[in-house]
Amino acid sequence: MTADRPDVLVVGAGSAGCVLAARLSEDPARTVLVLEPGALHTTSWPPELLDAGLVPAGHAETWHYATALTPDRTGLLHRGRVVGGSGAVNGAYFVRATPADVDAWPGLTFDELLPSFLRSESDPLGGPRHGTDGPVPVTRSTDLHPRSAQLVQAARAAGFADEPDKNAGAAPGVGPLPRNVRDGVRVNTALAYLVPALGRPNLQVRTGVRVARVLVVDGRATGVELTTGARVHAEQVVLCAGAIASAAVLLRSGIGPAQDLRTVGLTVHADLPVGRGFSDHPDVAVADVHAEERMRTPGTPALEVTLNTPTVELRPYTAGFDQLVPGSGAGPQPCLGVALVVPDSRGTLRLRSTDPDAAPDIAHHYLATAHDRDLLADGVRLAHHLLAQPPPADVDRWVRENLGTSQHLVGTCALGTVVDAGFRVQGVEGLRVVDAAVVPVVPTRGPHATVVALAEHAAAHWSHP
Incomplete structure (x- = not known):
């Protein structure tokens, strides 16, 4: 040296x-x-x-x-x-x-x-x-936002088990989210x-x-x-x-x-x-039609709890993405996120040129298999059930039109x-x-x-x- x-x-x-x-x-x-x-x-x-x-x-x-x-x-x-x-x-x-x-x-x-x-x-x-x-x-939230508490109650009523410690390696269920946060930072x-x-x-x-x-x-x-x-x-x-x-x-x-x-x-x-x-979690956001559109309370986490099953993770966001993700252009309606956590889909990343300023060509290849389409659609149906609202008439089409990534x-x-x-x-x-x-x-x-x-x-x- x-x-x-x-x-x-x-x-x-x-x-x-x-x-x-x-x-x-x-x-x-x-x-x-x-x-x-x-x-x-x-x-x-x-x-x-x-x-x-x-x-x-x-x-x-x-x-x-x-x-x-x-x-x-x-x-x-x-x-x-x-x-x-x-x-x-x-x-x-x-x-x-x-x-x-x-x-x-x-x-x-x-x-x-x-x-x-x-x-x-x-x-x-x-x-x-x-x-x-x-x-x-x-840290984990203990005094839950009403939307977080609502999901916990709905998940328990639907028969899902509690998962009080999501870092314990236990069976998946509903519980507080470990977060790398101190005093709101x-x-x-x-x-x-x-x-x-x-x-x-x-x-x-x-x-x-x-x-x-x-x-x-x-x-x-x-x-x-x-x-x-x-x-x-x-x-x-x-x-x-x-x-x-x-x-x-x-x-x-x-x-x-x-x-x-x-x-x-x-x-x-x-x-x-x-x-x-490469792999990633495909996701969609299901709007909670019953939720009030209200301003985010400073210091309130965007996400406090999740419901995990062997195939999907459900995320009850505490406010609309317009407030949680500044500049996103998203709407004000609070959502319940649905992510497929066991995707078959595998992506590709290739060079367009050797120029470092040229972004690579990236393709996720989401929803390429029936496994992924069916499980994500099932997750959307579950989300609607927990929100006590009817699912779309054509869930598969709705997923394709609203698909995002985690x-x-x-x-x-x-x-x-x-x-x-x-x-x-x-x-x-x-x-x-x-x-x-x-x-x-x-x-x-x-x-x-x-x-x-x-x-x-x-x-x-x-x-x-």
């Missing part, structure tokens, strides 16, 4: 990158450099990014990517463009993947990942299944991990810089090239830019499906299924096919991916807490390639 060649170069200061950089720099003998295109906020954050009752997906500090949800319906994906990443603009939902989710992944088990969940969190529930002194505060991983570590002499964060590609020489990553053409060299490179951007950087680096890379004129360094087979895209650089159990990119030494891209299949719960745990796991088991 030299002064201008850090031991570890972390590309992206998002939910995973903040964790990894903070944990790796705990070793004073290891130098860590973080490169991030977004801004670093320390004491002065935009209030929308702190208010845990909002979902500021349309904030100026976000990336927006177009996707084809189906051949006939498009959508937008929102990702954080700020130190803290998408965890700074999401719904503050902090639920673990279930043991069955993780145990189905190659090279990792839930029991192996559990210490990293514990290390990440400070949960007042305590006990052997919850961390009590980690950086991320985990969304505690992203910049606040929890990176900002407290900024005084370390072996940790440097450079903002306002974008990485175009990884430099690969004789099968080894030697650093990165920025969009300005400047080069930054390092002993090891770790992509933590998120499932979309990490995959795009790999593809621009000549790491991905050989046929696709040659089509855009790239030299192939590793023929790997980057961008192939913004839970994972698996563009999956464990077992693109990276190994140590998150090393296969066929390229000195290069890893640690973020949502490595999750092979979208968990049956939202992925944020799991991404944080994966970064904790990577740091705890760090070694040279």
